[in-house]
Structure formats: structure tokens, C-alpha cells
Amino acid sequence: MIDPKGIGARIIFRRGTAIVVPRVPARQGWLAARYSVVSPGTELRHLLATADEDDHAAGYMTVADSLDGGQLLTPVPHGADAQPDDHRALPIPTGARPEHVAVARFQLIAALGLRRWMSDDRASEPVVVIGGGPVALGCVLELKRRGVAQVVAVTRHPRPAAAVIPDVTMLTEPPGVATQTFVIDCTGRPTRALAMVTPGGLLGLLGTPGDAADLSSAAVHRQGVAVVGMHELAGHSDQARRSASETVLGWVGDTVDIDAVPRWFARFPGELAGPFYAALTGNRRCTAPFVILEWS
Numbered sequence: 001m002i003d004p005k006g007i008g009a010r011i012i013f014r015r016g017t018a019i020v021v022p023r024v025p026a027r028q029g030w031l032a033a034r035y036s037v038v039s040p041g042t043e044l045r046h047l048l049a050t051a052d053e054d055d056h057a058a059g060y061m062t063v064a065d066s067l068d069g070g071q072l073l074t075p076v077p078h079g080a081d082a083q084p085d086d087h088r089a090l091p092i093p094t095g096a097r098p099e100h101v102a103v104a105r106f107q108l109i110a111a112l113g114l115r116r117w118m119s120d121d122r123a124s125e126p127v128v129v130i131g132g133g134p135v136a137l138g139c140v141l142e143l144k145r146r147g148v149a150q151v152v153a154v155t156r157h158p159r160p161a162a163a164v165i166p167d168v169t170m171l172t173e174p175p176g177v178a179t180q181t182f183v184i185d186c187t188g189r190p191t192r193a194l195a196m197v198t199p200g201g202l203l204g205l206l207g208t209p210g211d212a213a214d215l216s217s218a219a220v221h222r223q224g225v226a227v228v229g230m231h232e233l234a235g236h237s238d239q240a241r242r243s244a245s246e247t248v249l250g251w252v253g254d255t256v257d258i259d260a261v262p263r264w265f266a267r268f269p270g271e272l273a274g275p276f277y278a279a280l281t282g283n284r285r286c287t288a289p290f291v292i293l294e295w296s
Contacts (some may be wrong), residue, residue: 007024007026007027007030007080007081008023008024008025008026008079008080008081009021009057009058009059009076009077009078009080010023010033010058010077010078010079010080010108010126010270010271010295011057011058011059011077011078011079011273011277011293012055012056012057012058012236013043013046013047013049013050013057013058013277014050015050015051015276016047016048016050016051016281017277018047018048018058018271018273018274018276018277018278019274019275020271020272020273023079023295026081028085029059029084029144030068030081030083030084031064031065031067031072031074031081031083031084031093031181032064032065032080032295033062033063033064033076033078033079033080033081033082033216033295034063034065034071034294034295035061035063035098035270035289035291035292035293035294035295036061036062036063036064036078036079036270036292036295037053037059037063037073037101037102037105037290037292037293038059038276038291038292038293039059039060039061039134040134040280040285040286040291041133041188041207041208042074042131042133042195042208043058043277043280044280044281045281045296047277047281048281049228055286057077057080058077058078058105058273058277059077059078059120059293060075060076060077061073061105061246062074062076062077062078062079062080062082062289063080063092063098063101064082065110066084067084068133069094070091070092070093070094071092071094071096071216072084072090072092073089073090073092073101073105073245074086074088074089074090074093075088076109076214078222078270078273078293079270079293079295086275087238088238090108090163090241090242090245091242091245091246092249093249095257096249096253097205097253098267098292098294099256099265099290100249100252100253100258101249101255102134102265102290102291102292103141103242103252103256103264103290104245104248104249104252105138106134106135106137106138106289106290107138107139107141107142107145107248107252108138108232108244108245108248108249109138109139109206109232110135110138110139110141110142110184110206110230111142111145111244111247111248112123112230112232112236112240112241112244113204113206113228113230113231113232114142114143114146114204114230114233115236115240115244116148116228117202117228118146120290122147123146123147123148123149125148125150125181125182126149126150126152126180126181126182127143127148127149127150127151127152127182127183128152128153128154128180128182128183128184128196129143129151129153129154129162129184129185129186129293130154130155130172130174130177130183130184130185130186130187130192130193130288131154131155131185131186131187131207132153132155132156132157132160132161132162133186133187133207133289134289134290135186135206135207135212136153136155136162136186136187136206136207137161137162137264137288137289138152138168139184139206140165140168140204141252141255141256142248143166144165144167144168145248145251145255149167150168151167151168151216152168152169152171152175153168153169153170153171154171154172154173154174154175155170155171155172156172157287159287160264161261161263161264161289164260164261167222173194173288174192174193174195174196176196177195177196177209177222178195178196178197178198178199178223179196179198180196180197180198180201181197181198181200181201181202182201182202182204183196183197183201183203183204184200184203184204184206184230185203185204185205185206185207186207187207188203188208188209188210189207189209189210190203190209190215190216191214194215194216194219194220194223194227195271197223197225198223199223199225200223200224200225201223201225201226202225202226202228203225203226203227203228204228204230205227205228205229205230206230208231215227219287223288263287263288264288264289265288265290265291265292266286266288266291266292267291267292267293267294268291268292268294269292269293269294269296270293270294270295270296271295273295275292276291
């Protein structure tokens, strides 16, 4: 399995199962993978799709040692080696802990999605975040970094990770219909989120919707709601992404005490990732929002 920007994906989704494959020797001058950050929602969709479709390489965020002694976060499959001059790569300073990189990787999604449509003068408005996974947690953290005073997280997770963040209101059920001016959906199922938005309000789509997900154009029209796609690669230059990444990773390193939130993180040897993905498809999935696969 060869990726145009990486060589040697270590995990292949095939017929609904994750298969770990031997490492392919890297090309001369390419960068060896050290660890990968799992995106559970997207990867679960890819995994399940292979039951009826072609094989799919797992993941798309891997950290490799760079030539200058630091590291690079590169969008290549889990365990794949990377080209040193990949323009999509984000620099990671020497000494950055993998846990901080994992948090920043998801917080960056929100930072880029918000930069075009959330000005500083909106920090006094309440923001509702729908979801309990890493995308939602990263979004909550980014809103706090931006100084948003009222952040509400809606999730039915029995032990929500965001509950330990100061001054975040946790709800298990969504607020009333048409009561919120600013809602960000991180689940990929935005219909429920749309119902919460007051006429003239904003709905952000941060979680990747499935192909079958749909929003009623009539409902959007009648409510006068602005719907904004928040894909991390859409409309952002490489320089803008690098700058935002540096800012977010610096803030995470200064703010997130890894030892105080051990339930946020899980680390597995990448070579033993099969059981993790098997559990992801059932009801025994890992509860940690940030999962790191380590490569020997």
C-alpha cells in the first residue's frame, strides 16, 4: 500500500478489519515514523466502509523525526514514512510531548475553523459544542484559549473529558429548540444542532458529516441561519496552518497538565493496534479521546 506522500502504511483496513502489516524499508532521505495520532470518528467510517469497498490505509496524521533534529506532523497514513519537504507538514519543536501534540492536533482543527468567522468581539457570546470526542474536546479548549466566557458542551458520554476544564457547562441533553446563537457540531450529525440555533444564528460544521448527512435547506432558509464548513484544510495557506499550529501547540504545552488528566490519553504500540480497532467497532472502545500509536 503506497501513499503519494508517504510510503509504507502500517495499518490497512480490509473487509471491516484492521490489519497491521510489516514495515516497508523507507526510501533514502525519507523520514521514519515515530508515532501517529488516531482520529477515531473518521477512521471508524473508513474501517466500516471497507466491508463493501476497497482497502483503505488507516489514519492520516503521523509524526516523524525531521532532518534538523525536531519533528514533523505530516498527513500520511499511520506508520508511513514521510518526505522531508512535504509542504503540508507542521513543525514540532524539540522536546514536545506526544500527548501535547495529540491535543494540539485536534485543537488546531477548531483554531483554523474559527479564525475566519469568530472575531474577538464575539467572546462574550455563549457557544454550544456538540460532541464528546477529541474534535469536541479540542474545540472546547480552543474556545477557552480565545477567551470565550460561556462554553457549553453537550455529550452523553458517561465520563466526559471536558468536565475537568474550568468554567465549562456540561449538559447531557441539548438546549431547547431555537435558543442558541452559536452552535458548533462535532459529531458529523448536524441536523440536531441546527434545531438549537436561534433565527439569525450561526452553525459551524467541525465534525466531518457522513456522505448521507443532510441539512434541510428549507430550515436553514426559514431560520436565516449561517452554516459554515470548518474543514481544517479548506481555504488556509500552508503558512497560516503552520502559524496557527505553533500558537496552539505553545498554548497547550503551557496550559494542559498531562499528569492531571491521565484519562485523556491512551498509548499503544502500533504493531498491536488490531485489538484497538476491533474494540472501536463495538461497545468496548477506548474511552480516552486522544489515542497515540507508537512505532518502533
